[in-house]
Amino acid sequence: MRTLRREPTERTPVWLMRQAGRYLPEYAAVRRGHAFEDFCKRPDLSAQVTLEAQAILGVDAAILFADLPTILEPLGFTLTYDPGPVIGNPARSAADVDAVKEVEDTSALGFVYDTVRAVRKQLPADIPLLGFGGCPFTLASYAIEGGSSRHYEHTKRLMYGDPDRWHAFLGKIGRAVAVHLRRQLAEGCQAVQIFDSWAGALSPGDYRRFVLPHTKALVEAVRPHGPVINFLTGNPALLPALAECGADCVGLDWRVDLADGWATVGHDVAIQGNLDPTALYAPLPELKRQTAAVLEGAAGRPGHIFNLGHGLLPTHDAEAVKGLVKLVADLSAR
Template sequence: MITTTHNRETISMQSLKNDLLLKALRGEKVSRPPVWMMRQAGRYLPEYQELRAKYDFFTRVQTPELAAAITIQPVDIIDTDAAILFSDILVVPQAMGLTVEMIEGRGPVLPKTIKSFEDVNALVVEEAASQLQYVYNAIKVTKQQLNNRVPLIGFAGAPWTLFCYMVEGKGSKTWDKAKTLCYTQPELAHALLQKITDVTIAYLKQQIVAGADCVQLFDSWAGVWDKQDFLTYAHPYNKQIVEAVKNDAPFTLFAKGVWHSLVEMQDTGANALGLDWANTAAFARGLTGNNITLQGNYDPAKLMQSPEKITKDVHQMINDFGVQRYIVNLGHGITPQIPVSHARAFIDAVKSWKE
């Protein structure tokens, strides 16, 4: 029986057949960079579409055997160096007491949104993480079925990104309601952000206990802020989470569109920073002093190019970032229209790279 985090990580590293990702996250020397893709367990795979036709979204998420099967699909089909758990960032607002609906063609909808201190005070906090046992069960089933082939990545949505959905009630290009709440009722905004942060810390820690080898925090909507407001409404809460969890497992912080605050994000102590495609290797390496692992940052739309062009691009991307302290990935999630053969070309390009 594994009784400590340290022992758990040591045993995991020793037993994994492919531990490139964990080595890169820890800054250890690798023969080539590891590669995986955000949203790799998803709609571009015909095998996923078959399960999607049989089961609604939250049935897939809340049934450990289905979540595990979907998680493992890209490892089997395109041979990624890691699996990332099939789940959704909005399971946290659900666990906090809000209704979340997935509507075909519209995406997530939250019928009741947060508007007042009364709404914030009504949220479940202390017991919320325990409401997500189905996620932890999915991790356990996935780890068993992976049989130590590759690491399993757990994840959560960042407080600001979850705040956006909890205030707006649906997707948005500008998140005006969420930003307005911050500007007009900052005390209310910070109260909500802190509660999301507290739940997220407990949630990620439980994912690690269940068997996640490393975790990633997704702040998909951080880029709607300028630097000052990012450092006011998003970064402090991300930092709290990183600092609370980083000693339990390697931690990747991904804040899309926040090129201006790489130094501040590096100072959280995260093992790696995710980059979107608007950044460049030279800029990111220059700001961070080549002292942290970087992950990214191929534009998912470029996966519509020919496999030959994808291979050329990926080889150049590795040359630009360097082999060490680098994880090959996309600048955001893979999109549904990408041919599986092109996704496989992206993975194969990394494995065929030579100095």
């Protein structure tokens, strides 16, 4: 939390995206026998894996175990997993988009808030809990495509072909996410991260025209209630526009040098990142070299949170992940 405020710290703090995941034997043991959608809606299990990941790895923050597309259910979409998220009633027509609900109450996601309270009750007082949500573009893409996509044909057809309807749709999504994130902060999260996992598919011009106003509005709606980390992956050319969203911290993926990325978004915000997740497959000397390079990119400037450039992978070795956390602590303390 001090680093989010760009205050000096004795070492660089670290947490890792998807730190509660399939690479951890302890996670696999809890998950066994539960369908993913049921697992996500069990606060006792979600709290357990959130807490265990933080304790096992020794990271400086717990990250709420939940899933980005759950906010689409109160908006009127059906959500299942096979194995990734599948929207059963994608919004493909103008009538589908117009039928999306305006959400002012996210009590239907009570299982998420129950998890927040359970984790905060058991988490050490000096460890923050980070909540999270999806950015409007990524959630809209899920809702329109019906799941993951390579080219976003349906999404861009609406975006280009009916801009007014597009903006109305993203406005509904953004306002719902804002309610969801404010509730997470009210129930016990100390900060939140918003993910634009798919916005890298956009050109800078399209991002500014079709997405930036909605992400900026989301950040503005949430920031008075707690710090916001804004993470976008896939296209470093979007960083100048991302900086205009007004978040407290900007997450970088591994496709940009950390020093260059920080200079691009401005040193008046904190920065998070940005080791390539596949570096965890490297021998220890190479992992150490790459970890040191990320830290050196920050140049000792207050405001750097160490993280991966995206999430941990199911095939990562848990011992390598623990080793990375120790490397960050040792190297940054020196």
